[in-house]
Amino acid sequence: MPDQNNSRLDTPPGTNEVLLEFPTAHIAVVRLNRPHVRNALDLGIRQELAAVFRSLADNSELRCVILTGGDTFFAAGADIEDMSRVDAVQMYHRHTERLWAAVAECPVPVIAAVAGYALGGGLELAMNADMIVSTRTARFGQPEVRVGIMPGAGGTQRLTRAIGKFRAMYLCMTGYLISADEAYQMGLISKVVDDDQLMPHCLELAQHLAGQPPIALQQIKEVVLHGADAPLGAALALERKALQLLFATQDKQEGMHAFLEKRKPDYKGQ
DSSP states (O other): OOOSSSOOOOOOTTOOSEEEEEEETTEEEEEEOOGGGTTOBOHHHHHHHHHHHHHHHTOTTOOEEEEEOOSSEEEOOBOHHHHTTOOHHHHHHHOHHHHHHHHHTOSSOEEEEEOSEEETHHHHHHTTSSEEEEETTOEEEOGGGGGTOOOOSSTTTHHHHHHOHHHHHHHHHHOOEEEHHHHHHHTSOSEEEOGGGHHHHHHHHHHHHHTSOHHHHHHHHHHHHHHTTSOHHHHHHHHHHHHHHHTTSHHHHHHHHHHHHTSOOOOOOO
């Protein structure tokens, strides 16, 4: 783990499209860095982002990741110039679902910090996070239909699970954009903050999560994600087994002893 406050992952020459910073030893900030194209997501940045998240998955000191973009664009969606040159077979062989999986399967909590526009693939990327915090002026949408296609990286599925069939149909079929307040009311995002408070709030939230028992957070994440698509009985059984597992951890002992002794717990992830 780098001990400096701002560190960038080693990447091939000519690529700095994903920046990696460590504001503390337990928190990583992953920043999309293609401002000249509004953080449009071509294959290169998707591959670089996946590589960053795979490296973070192996970091035993890590407790939380903040995924963010620029001040006016989180990500404007897919790179249309890039996609205009791709045929169906080439699109198939890109296997972009494997790249987004690196974000969704990150073992620690991932907070998407959204300022400006999160459109198309940008919104799909944000929905791979565990929480979405946005500025009041942020805008969200799945406008792929406007260029003759449809969402293809989770927009028809994660969006439906988040806000329901009819609202998802409305957004995907019309291509309309919605405000942060509308997104919050629909259940698409976790919290809305003032524009100048986005990163301070997300860092405070990440610091709070970093102080929580890591194994318990991992189990919560697994049960929520895997239980959502399971029959209720199976999902409840998954929850019970996860809870029983936590009773074997040192963190359970530490948490309960700290509560009884009226002190702050010191969780080790053991």
